[in-house]
Amino acid sequence: MIRLVLLDIEGTTLPISFVRDVMFPYAAKALPALLQDHTNPTVVGARADIVMEHPGQDPLKVCQDWMKADVKAAPLKTLQGLTWRQGFEDGTLKAHLYPDVPPALEAWSKGGLRLAVYSSGSIPSQKLLYGHSEQGDLTPLFEDFFDLSTGGKKDAASYEKITAAVGLLADEILFLSDIGAELDAAQRAGLTVCQLVREQDGTVPHPGVPQAPDLNAVSTQFGLPVA
Numbered sequence: 001m002i003r004l005v006l007l008d009i010e011g012t013t014l015p016i017s018f019v020r021d022v023m024f025p026y027a028a029k030a031l032p033a034l035l036q037d038h039t040n041p042t043v044v045g046a047r048a049d050i051v052m053e054h055p056g057q058d059p060l061k062v063c064q065d066w067m068k069a070d071v072k073a074a075p076l077k078t079l080q081g082l083t084w085r086q087g088f089e090d091g092t093l094k095a096h097l098y099p100d101v102p103p104a105l106e107a108w109s110k111g112g113l114r115l116a117v118y119s120s121g122s123i124p125s126q127k128l129l130y131g132h133s134e135q136g137d138l139t140p141l142f143e144d145f146f147d148l149s150t151g152g153k154k155d156a157a158s159y160e161k162i163t164a165a166v167g168l169l170a171d172e173i174l175f176l177s178d179i180g181a182e183l184d185a186a187q188r189a190g191l192t193v194c195q196l197v198r199e200q201d202g203t204v205p206h207p208g209v210p211q212a213p214d215l216n217a218v219s220t221q222f223g224l225p226v227a
């Protein structure tokens with residue numbers, strides 16, 4: 001029986017185009033000034049991690065290359081999160097979640113399911129995004145937020161840590177993601193999984209895992225409360 005739904009963000013609850021065409025350009029504009037900050041300990045720490053990983057290279061150039069290739073690197077995600085704070089708080093950024101997402105999350109939560117996020121985006125940026133969506137503040141629906149500080153999303157050990165943190169049996173957790181390698185890792189850790197195959201994102205169906213085009217179809221497939 002499913003007791004908790006663990007959700008990826010990009011490609012699952014939020015169109016990839018919103019990340020690529022709105023959030024990344026916003027961060028790209030703000031990053032040069034942010035990387036000049038030598039007093040904020042979060043920036044100092046992230047820059048040091050980049051330099052350690054890419055000695056001799058300009059940290060800004062490394063970040064720009066990572067963004068071009070959508071590399072899920074923890075220091076980049078931390079820095080992006082810092083830039084997005086301003087945009088979400090002043091109303092320039094508002095998350096355009098897929099329309100099926102808010103009603104499904106509300107129905108699941110109302111029906112007694114526990115909800116948590118696991119995204120490469122930093123925890124502060126996850127909270128900003130769900131706190132400033134077109135459909136209002138959805139953060140109260142989530143009991144927990146996990147990011148790359150728990151481990152990589154393609155590592156089974158990360159899902160074992162999340163299972164321990166939420167105090168459930170692994171198969172009582174339903175993990176939803178668009179990425180096959182993430183679903184494979186979660187399955188290796190014993191979680192129940194489903195791939196979101198969003199037409200708008202051009203998601204490639206991954207063999208060996210159940211698939212759904214949206215969260216309503218997830219509800220039907222797994223017998224979850226319906227919106």
Ligand SMILES: CSCCC(=O)C(=O)COP(=O)(O)O
Binds near residue numbers: 008121129
């Ligand atoms: C607050 S998430 C912003 C989007 C992002 O930067 C990202 O890396 C999302 O990756 P996901 O693991 O949710 O596919």
Ligand SMILES: [Mg+2]
Binds near residue numbers: 012177
């Ligand atoms: Mg994703």
